[in-house]
Amino acid sequence: MRQETIENYLKTIYNLSSDNSALVGNKALADKLKLKPATVTEGLRKLHDLKYVVYEKSYGSRLTALGARLALNIVRRHRIWETYLVRELGFGWDEVHEIAEELEHVKNDKLTNKLASILGNPVYDPHGDPIPDEKGKMQKSNFIKLSEARTKLNYKIMGVTDHSSTFLKYLEKHQLTIGTHLKLKTIEAFDHSIVLQYNKKELTISVKAAELVIVEEV
Amino acid sequence: MRQETIENYLKTIYNLSSDNSALVGNKALADKLKLKPATVTEGLRKLHDLKYVVYEKSYGSRLTALGARLALNIVRRHRIWETYLVRELGFGWDEVHEIAEELEHVKNDKLTNKLASILGNPVYDPHGDPIPDEKGKMQKSNFIKLSEARTKLNYKIMGVTDHSSTFLKYLEKHQLTIGTHLKLKTIEAFDHSIVLQYNKKELTISVKAAELVIVEEV
DNA sequence: ATTAAAAATTAGGTATACCAAAATTAGTAA
DNA sequence: TTACTAATTTTGGTATACCTAATTTTTAAT
Numbered sequence: 001m002r003q004e005t006i007e008n009y010l011k012t013i014y015n016l017s018s019d020n021s022a023l024v025g026n027k028a029l030a031d032k033l034k035l036k037p038a039t040v041t042e043g044l045r046k047l048h049d050l051k052y053v054v055y056e057k058s059y060g061s062r063l064t065a066l067g068a069r070l071a072l073n074i075v076r077r078h079r080i081w082e083t084y085l086v087r088e089l090g091f092g093w094d095e096v097h098e099i100a101e102e103l104e105h106v107k108n109d110k111l112t113n114k115l116a117s118i119l120g121n122p123v124y125d126p127h128g129d130p131i132p133d134e135k136g137k138m139q140k141s142n143f144i145k146l147s148e149a150r151t152k153l154n155y156k157i158m159g160v161t162d163h164s165s166t167f168l169k170y171l172e173k174h175q176l177t178i179g180t181h182l183k184l185k186t187i188e189a190f191d192h193s194i195v196l197q198y199n200k201k202e203l204t205i206s207v208k209a210a211e212l213v214i215v216e217e218v
Numbered sequence: 219m220r221q222e223t224i225e226n227y228l229k230t231i232y233n234l235s236s237d238n239s240a241l242v243g244n245k246a247l248a249d250k251l252k253l254k255p256a257t258v259t260e261g262l263r264k265l266h267d268l269k270y271v272v273y274e275k276s277y278g279s280r281l282t283a284l285g286a287r288l289a290l291n292i293v294r295r296h297r298i299w300e301t302y303l304v305r306e307l308g309f310g311w312d313e314v315h316e317i318a319e320e321l322e323h324v325k326n327d328k329l330t331n332k333l334a335s336i337l338g339n340p341v342y343d344p345h346g347d348p349i350p351d352e353k354g355k356m357q358k359s360n361f362i363k364l365s366e367a368r369t370k371l372n373y374k375i376m377g378v379t380d381h382s383s384t385f386l387k388y389l390e391k392h393q394l395t396i397g398t399h400l401k402l403k404t405i406e407a408f409d410h411s412i413v414l415q416y417n418k419k420e421l422t423i424s425v426k427a428a429e430l431v432i433v434e435e436v
Numbered sequence: 437a438t439t440a441a442a443a444a445t446t447a448g449g450t451a452t453a454c455c456a457a458a459a460t461t462a463g464t465a466a
Numbered sequence: 467t468t469a470c471t472a473a474t475t476t477t478g479g480t481a482t483a484c485c486t487a488a489t490t491t492t493t494a495a496t
Contacts, residue, residue, distance in 0.1 A: 005453075027473060039454055041475055046452095058461060058474055089332050102324045108317050114307050223483075245443055257484055259445055264482095276444055276491060 001046050004105050007074050008033060009043055010052055011104075013063055014071035023060030072136035077112050078104040079125035079132075084115045086126040093126040093177075094168035109134075128159015128178050128214055146194070147210035149217075151184045159214040167212060175199055181218065219264050222323050225292050226251060227261055228270060229322075231281055232289035241278030290354035295330050296322040297343035297350075302333045304344040311344040311395075312386035327352075345386075346377015346396050346432055362435075364412065365428035369402045373433040380430040388427070393417055399436065 012032045016024045030040040048055035052067035063071055081103040085091040091099070113134065116122070123139045125131055130138040143158050157180045160168065171177065175198075182198035192207045230250045234242045248258040266273035270285035281289055299321040303309040309317070331352065334340070341357045343349055348356040361376050375398045378386065389395065393416075400416035410425045 001452075025473075026475090035453090036455060037474065038456080038476080042453080085329075089329070089336075091328075091332075095328075099324065099326050099329060102326075103321075106317065106320045106324075108320075110309075110313075111303075111307070111317060114309075118307075219482075243443075244445090253483090254485060255444060256446080256486080260483080278444095 001043075001050065003107075005043070006047065006050070006052065007070070007105060009047055010063065010067050010071040011074045011078070013053065013061060014068065014075060017062060021062055023056060023062055025060045029061075069136060072132045074104050076132045076134075076136075077106070079129055080112055080116050080119070080122075082125045082127070083119055083122050083131070087119060092168075092172075094165040094172070096126065097163040097165075124159070126178070127163055128157075141216070143214045143216050145211055146184075146213040146215050147192075147207055149184050149210075149215055151186060154181065154183050154218050155215040156181050156218045157213060158216045160212055161214060162212040167209075170209070171213070174203055174205075176203075176213065182215075219261075219268065221325075223261070224265065224268070224270065225288070225323060227265055228281065228285050228289040229292045229296070231271065231279060232286065232293060235280060239280050241274060241280055243278045247279075287354060290350045292322050294350045294352075294354075295324070297347055298330055298334050298337070298340075300343045300345070301337055301340050301349070305337060310386075310390075312383040312390070314344065315381040315383075342377070344396070345381055346375075360434065361432045363429055364402075364431040364433050365410075365425055367402050367412075367428075367433055367435075369404060372399065372401050372436050374399050374436045375431060376434045377432040378430055379432065385427075385430060389431070392421055392423075394421075394431065400433075 009029075012029060013024050016028055016032065026037045026040045026044070029044075030037045033040065035043075044053060044055040044061050047053045047067070048061070051064055052070065053061045053063055055061040078100045081100040082096045085096040085099060086093055116131075121133070122131055128143075130141070132138045141158070145161075146155070146157075149155055157176060157178050159178060160171070162168075176182075180198055182196050185195040185197045185202065187194055188204075193204055194207070194210050196203050196205060227247075230247060231242050234246055234250065244255045244258045244262070247262075248255045251258065253261075262271060262273040262279050265271045265285070266279070269282055270288065271279045271281055273279040296318045299318040300314045303314040303317060304311055334349075339351070340349055346361075348359070350356045359376070363379075364373070364375075367373055375394060375396055377396060378389070380386075394400075398416055400414050403413040403415045403420065405412055406422075411422055412425070412428050414421050414423060
């Protein structure tokens with residue numbers, strides 16, 4: 001199996017299971033990888049043989065310790081590069097995902113660590129995702145989705161779960177960037193859309209958007 | 219054909235024809251690409267169909283204008299990255315070739331140009347190779363191989379044609395780095411080894427080494 | 437001009453990464 | 467429990483990028 005193929009599978013399985021270590025289904029994996037389920041079935045059988053995943057036929061797969069180590073490495077490289085592109089090379093947070101998808105496959109620990117060191121070993125990337133350290137350890141947090149926040153309380157935007165350029169541009173247009181403090185004013189009863197108060201103004205956003213924004217109570 | 223495969227063929231054909239536009243043989247190409255000649259024959263047929271090369275069966279191939287444009291682009295990325303790795307990220311000139319082999323395939327003009335701009339749009343890379351600009355234009359020079367230099371004259375080291383770590387470390391050990399001024403003292407009659415005078419010392423080097431060092435008369 | 441060596445091509449084959457269509461299995465809703 | 471739907475796997479197939487061994491073409495030396 002090509003190294004890049006392996007890395008893409010493992011990274012994606014990692015991103016889909018995130019917190020828990022639940023089984024990831026082939027359909028979801030195929031969608032993220034832009035492959036057909038039949039292809040993914042085949043790929044998982046090989047990754048299982050290579051001991052990167054435990055593949056439970058018809059139920060899904062999860063990373064082994066070995067697979068998780070590799071996945072965390074790729075995630076580290078991706079997030080370090082995103083941070084470097086934004087902070088050192090002047091890219092916007094909506095531009096860096098695609099580039100980092102390529103750069104993450106450049107395997108050279110000295111390079112990754114040098115970039116991290118220049119950045120002061122950052123703990124979060126420009127989308128608020130935690131950056132694993134060399135050993136795979138990363139910041140724990142009690143962030144929640146904006147869609148799960150409660151009215152009257154104060155929050156701070158900590159990240160996003162959709163890295164697409166369209167979504168990020170939408171947020172930027174409304175000054176909803178990382179670090180922004182906001183209050184949840186009301187939740188519309190009929191469609192659950194959310195009225196936010198921040199920067200001395202009000203904005204109504206859809207549940208769909210609110211599901212992709214990560215906040216912390218302050 | 220995979221983009222990376224195309225890029226590796228074109229870059230290598232470019233590097234092997236360099237100055238002239240002579241035909242590049244399949245054996246030489248196969249050796250550089252670490253492939254078998256049979257594989258290269260197949261690859262060239264496809265590149266010919268794609269209009270990147272003119273492939274003259276049994277005689278060799280040369281780049282078309284289209285192929286040369288792509289090749290120059292990759293060469294530009296490679297050399298910009300090498301320069302960036304050395305000048306901005308603290309790598310040694312003997313370490314950067316392998317890393318740049320991977321980075322050169324990251325296709326994003328804004329990135330390449332940003333790096334170039336940070337570096338002040340350099341015209342030579344850390345091995346003395348000229349860096350093409352966005353349009354593919356690059357510095358002309360009248361450099362010669364140290365093995366072709368004449369006695370009594372003064373020269374300055376401008377580059378190397380072997381980027382291997384072992385060779386570069388050998389040069390560095392003897393303070394034969396880019397910019398070093400030297401005089402060709404004598405050429406031994408029997409094996410043509412060369413006695414150099416520089417930095418208040420003398421050093422004898424083999425023809426083999428002298429063929430890989432590029433100098434300019436000063 | 438002949439011939440031996442070197443280079444290139446052809447023929448035939450493998451492994452990988454993908455796919456569509458058919459068959460199976462799992463999950464769900466009545 | 468049944469029957470439908472969605473997810474998954476199997477089957478059979480394609481294209482790419484490689485290889486080895488055999489053959490042909492080119493080049494160089496006499």
